[in-house]
Amino acid sequence: MPLFSSPSTRIASSFVSGGARPWSPSSLLAGSRRPYGRLSNSFLRTRDRPKPTSRHLSRPHFVPPSSAFHAPAQSVVMSTGSLDKPASEYRLPTNVKPVHYDLTIRTDLDTSEFDGMVKIDLDVKEPTSKIVLNSEGLKLGKAFVRSESLKDEQAASEHSVNEKEKRVTFTFPTTFEAGSKIQLRVGFAGELTGSMVGYYRSSYEKDGKKKYYSLTQFEAVDARRAFPCWDEPALKATFDITLVSKADTVNISNSAVVSEETFSENNQSHANLKQSFPSLSGQWKVTKFQTTPIMSTYLVAFANGPFEHIETTVHLPVSNKTVPLRVYATADLIHQAQFALDVKAKVLPLYEKIFDVPYPLPKLDTLVATDFDAGAMENWGLITGRTNSFLLDPKKADIAGKKRVITVQSHEVAHMWFGNITTMEWWDYLYLNEGFATLMGEVITIDCISAYPELRSNSEFINDHLNRALALDSKLSSHPIEVACPNADSIGQVHEERIFDALSYSKAASVLRMLSAYVGEDKFLKGVSLYLKDHMYANSITNDLWKGISTATGLDIPKLMNNWINKMGFPVVTVTETATGIKVRQDRFLETGLAEAKDNETLWSIPLNILTLDANGKPTVDRTALLEKREQEFPLDTSKPFKVNAGTNGVYRVLYTSERLSKIAAEVAKSDSCFALEDKMGLINDSMALSKAALMKLSSALNLIDAMRQEEEYLVWSGISDAVGGVTGLWQDHTEIHDLLNEFRRSLFRPIVKKLGYEYSANDSPDITQLRTTAISSLAVAKDTDVVNELRSRFDHYMKTGDDSKIPADLQRATYRTAVKHGGRDEYNAVKGIFEKAPTPTARIAAMLALGQTQHDELINQTFDITLNGARDQDIMYFFATLAENKKTKHQLIDFFKKNYDDLYKRFQNTFTFKYLVEYTFRGLSTEKDLQDTIDYFKDKDITRYEMALNQTVDGIKARIAYLKHSTSDIEAWLKEWKKKGVSSL
Incomplete structure (x- = not known):
């Protein structure tokens, strides 16, 4: 699904550390609708229910559990609505099933309106006179039905709209018999707004004036905002799409164009159009597209505007056909699209070869949008996404920008198989789309299959996805990868924030990566291919995947994997040494320590991957060792270096004794260390997380880092x-x-x-x-004085000459930030000018992140004004993230959020953005007073749409408070002792 674009935890981390990584699900993390950033690589890529529960009828308020937010996550989740009824009661009635849509939509960009007609072929499964389907925010015309048994088209005798359920019910005077086939016809109209959901408009500037184009974003449950439909992923159908638009615009959709001609009243084929759209004249054109494969409504896509495109073709190895590939954008952006086109051309044939499943569509387009809530979206045949997901100037591109374009394009192309050909049966199984697209698109294809091996994606996965997933999953307010989403309303209001997060993307990908390492990548990919072939154009659940991999490997995959998918949390493996080897024990890990007994019942099947040295002193890994009990012993020569979780493929932390960790630190410091790159990365991440949880001293973690000074x-x-x-x-x-x-x-x-x-x-x-x-x-x-002066000098040269050649693309963020933080109004205005007229998406993001770093009160106020009134909706989270990281403004941001809460909530209530605003505003707090103030503030708020984000944020504040309490004296003593050694004089 969509890759998310929020700056997420990763972006804030890069602020603090000075790291230059992009925020990517990711990213808002991606997808698909990758959740913002590295939550994106992703700021990633759906929505007969009973009457609303009392939870829905009365506004849910923020009522902290008695344990002050440290109640099990289930208790929090359950408060959002009853989940104890069968799923069938929450879905659309099954009396009829859609088979085919004939959809015509007219778009008027001048008036920001659209209208249309949809004819839906239905199979009647049960006798009925009522047809119930989804619709939201549309003006609906009268409904008609035709069938072989009816002499004439029959109008509905009654229709009712359930705004809460987002449904419309048409009642007809005739009862349709089971086994019959009927066609429903409904006219509709709607408004193009800047909501970034449904069918909406995006803006750009041309000749100093604001212009518009339109596009769709339907995942998870917003196809119903564009046309009446059965908006559930399992209710697949084929689509014939016709777009009517002004003659000087471009129309694109999922499939290829069949015909395009100017409207004419003398054209017999246009006669029906005139009946549906009486105002049509020669200024309109009609674009018809090929029938799509059978697909879910959330993957339908279309767009209209003054687009330009670049194009290439690729030959596909399995289907043996040549497919055109295009990237569309407005004229001011298209020159930066070549790199994304090249990436798509490289990875599409690789996927067809890997999966041994033909790509079924006649083309694959990408549309670059200037207003987009997620990072990108995998609409079948028409990928859409943000400018920074697909655009870059090769002469000015930094490595981070290139990696984002590579991973986003590759991730979305992976969805053409995972999600589009084979679709999850319901949103509980979103990870089958997102986890696979993350692993395949951002690791296996790029790294292992040699698309871009220089990026070392398998290694980078540890920092970008595994560590991020474990950070979120170490909270009591976490949730399982496979999470119950009973009804569409819950997806839209509550569960969307739960399923489109780092667990569906990063943890799911991490668990699948662990499985691949355990069974072997070749067998893993063979099992994946079997899974896809068994569910071509169909829907699937978890056991379908396990069946494919079990067939390929001969292993009991459900036994190995079910708890990783169905249970929240992950283990910490504690390693102690015995006379004959090691004893390992597993317990659920929390960021505040080991879980209490009531939260520590799960036993995972843990591939230990024990690294040791053989008789010749060469590293060797035992990949058969599996911890399935609470405690087990394994024979080992502990006189030699060893490490559990070799390669850091496992989704767990490893806790050693302080003595063993000292020996590991000594081994790490050697130039010929037996520990590989991935091992060192895992050791750093584990030691920091374990010190935060008070399971080891922070000073021990710093000793490990200090030992790595010679690392390259x-x-x-x-x-x-x-x-x-x-x-x-x-x-x-x-x-x-x-x-x-x-x-x-x-x-x-x-x-x-x-x-x-x-x-x-x-x-x-x-x-x-x-x-x-x-x-x-x-x-x-x-x-550092030398670095600050150097960067300021380079920016000063730019201000005086307009020449930015002394600011390498890879140093844009650091340079802009340093200039604003250590400068005054001149530097601020110069960066503000870049923000307003940025040459590239990455420069614009760097400028936004820098503006929040000013230390001057007047300029701080100006930044807050830009945040509220000058930022695009999709970009506001960058300002929140940087203002939260600035010590001078972090509490001012809280006041700003509270003052503007109602306006912000209304502005972002239908998007993913608001939960990130909550997270960025409050997550850096670390005092008991701040914690209580936060709890008190939200007590009277309707938190339905961001409940989990708020609980996770509060959990994080509590963990920071605890970290400060148990580690302040330790870190202070270590730093003073380190200072005495004179190392700081380097």
Whole structure:
């Protein structure tokens, strides 16, 4: 589904650490509708119920559980509505089933209106005189039915609309018999707004004037906003789509154009159109598209506007056909679309070969939108998404921007199979779409199948997805990957925030990656292919996937995997040494420590992947070791280095004794260490998480990091940057500790900048480029005088000359941020000018993130005004994220949020954005007073649409409070002792 675009945790982390990673589900994390950023790679890519429950009839307010938010997540989730009735009661009636839609929509961009006619062929399954389907926000005309048994078309005798249920019921004077076939015809009309859901309008500027175009975003439950339909993923049908528009615009949809001609009253084929749209004249044109394959309504897509396109073709290895590929955008943007087109051309044939399933459509388009809630969306044959997901200037592109375009395009193309050919049966199983698209699109295809091996995507997955997923899943307010979504209304109001999050994307992908590593990638992909072939053009559930992989491997996959999918949380594996080896124990891990007994009942089947050294001193990994009980022992020579979770493929943390961790740190420090890149990344992430949970000392984690000073791998340093940056931000209000932590950061990264310098070369590897950027950015945030002066000097040159050649693309974020933070009005206005007239999407994002870093009161007020009145709806979260990270503005942001709550809620109530605004505003708090103030503020609010985000945010505040309490004296003592050693003089 859509890849999300929120800046998410990843973006804030990069602020604190100076890291240069894009926010990507991701990203708002992606997809598909990848949730914002690395929540995106994703800010990722659906909606006969009973009467509303009392929870729906009365506004749900924020009532903290008696345990002050540390109640099991189920208790929180259950408060959003009754889940104890059979699913059939929450779905549309099954008396009729749609088979085919003949959909005609006329778009008038001048008036921002659309109208249309839909004819739906139905199979009658049970005798009925009532037809119930979904509709929301549409003006509906009279409904008619025709069938072989009726001499004439018959009008509905009655129709009623249930606004709460988003349904319309048509009652006819005739009872239609089971087994008969009928056709329903309904006219409709609607308004094109900037809502970013349903059929909506997006704006751009041309010759200084605002212009509009239209496009769709239907996932999860918003096809019903564009035309009456059966808006459930299992109710698939084929579609004939006709778009009527002004003659000087371009129409695109899922399938290829069959015909396009100017409307003429003399054209016999246009006669019916004139009846439906009496005002048609020669200024209109009619575009007809090929019939689609059978598909779900959330994947239907169309758009109308003054688009231009670039094009190429690819030959597909399985279907043996040549397919045209296009990228559409407005004229001012199309010149930046070539890279995205090249990526799509590279990965589409790879997927067809890997899955051994033909790509069924005659073309594959991408539409770049300037207003888009998610990061991208996998509409079949017409991918849509944000500018920063698909555009870049190759001459000015940073590595992060290139990686985002690669992963988003690859992720969305993966959905052409996962989600589009084979679709989850209901939204409970969203991870079957999103987890696979994340793993296939962002790891296996890019890294293992050699699409872009230089990006080392399998290794980067650890920081971008695995660590992010474990951070969210370590909260009591987490939820299982497979999460109950009983009704469409719940998806739209409550469960959408639960299913489109890091667990459906990143944790699901992590669990699947763990399975692939355990059974072997070849067998894993063979099982995936079997799964797709068994459910071509159909719907699936979890056991269907397990069946395919079980067939390919001969293993009992349900036994191995069910608890990873159906239970919330994950384990920490505690390792102690015995006379003959190691004893390992599993317990549920929480960010505040080990779970209490009532929350610690799950036993996972854990692939331990134990790394040891063989007789020749070479690393070897036992991939057969499986922990299935609470405790087990495994024989091992503990006199040699060893590590559990080799390759960091497992979805768990590993806790060693302090003595063993010291030995691991000593081994890590060796130039010929037996621990690979992925092992070092896992060690950093585990040690920081375990120290936060008070299961090990923070000083031990810092010792491990300190031992890695000679490390040369970018991804290790990226993890170090995030880890130390996060700790520095947490102790922001403890001046002495904060200053010493910044000194520690400077000692880590100065040697790298001294070695690599500030100049970027086309001959640099991606690793060198990213390592340089990470080191400079980290030092800028740590107030390194030399780096701050260098970056300010480069920006000063830009202000005086208009020449930005001294600001490499990879240093845009660090340079703009440093200029604003350490400068005054001139620097602020210069960055504001970039924000308003950015040459590239990445420059615009860098400018937005910088504006929130000013330290001047007048400019802070200006930034808040821009946030509320000058930012596009899709971009407001960037301002919230940066203002929350700025020590001077983080509490002002809370006041701003509270003052504008009603307006913000109304503005974003139908999108994913509002839950991120809640999260960014409050998640950095770390005092008991702030915690209580937050709880008190939301007590009288209707929190239905962001309940889980709020609970997770409050859990996070509690964890930060606990972290400060149990680790302040430890970190203070360690830093003072470190300072005495003189290391800081580096």
